[in-house]
Amino acid sequence: MKPNIHPDYHEINIIMTDGTEFKTRSCMGQPGETLRLDIDSKSHPAWTGVQRVMDTGGQVAKFNKKFASIGLRKK
Secondary structure, eight states: OOTTOSOOOEEEEEEOTTSOEEEEEESSSSTTOEEEOSSOTTTOHHHHOOOOOOOGGGHHHHHHHHTTTTTOOOO
16 A cells, blocks of 8 residues: 555544444544434434424425426416
8 A cells, every 4th residue: 555645544432313422433533523423323214114204394385386287288
């Protein structure tokens, strides 16, 4: 391998969505930095099998109203 071309590989702290912490090695950030996860295997629907549909502010209804006429033939 060529010298001095690889990023620094150091230890960082990971905080999961449920608050558990562990240390791992990464090229991200500076040594000792903390990475807080918004989604992990304990909360993501792909691993939990539970899906939630969140309609904040009627966005789905607004979308359906705006694009309801698409695909209808006009005479």
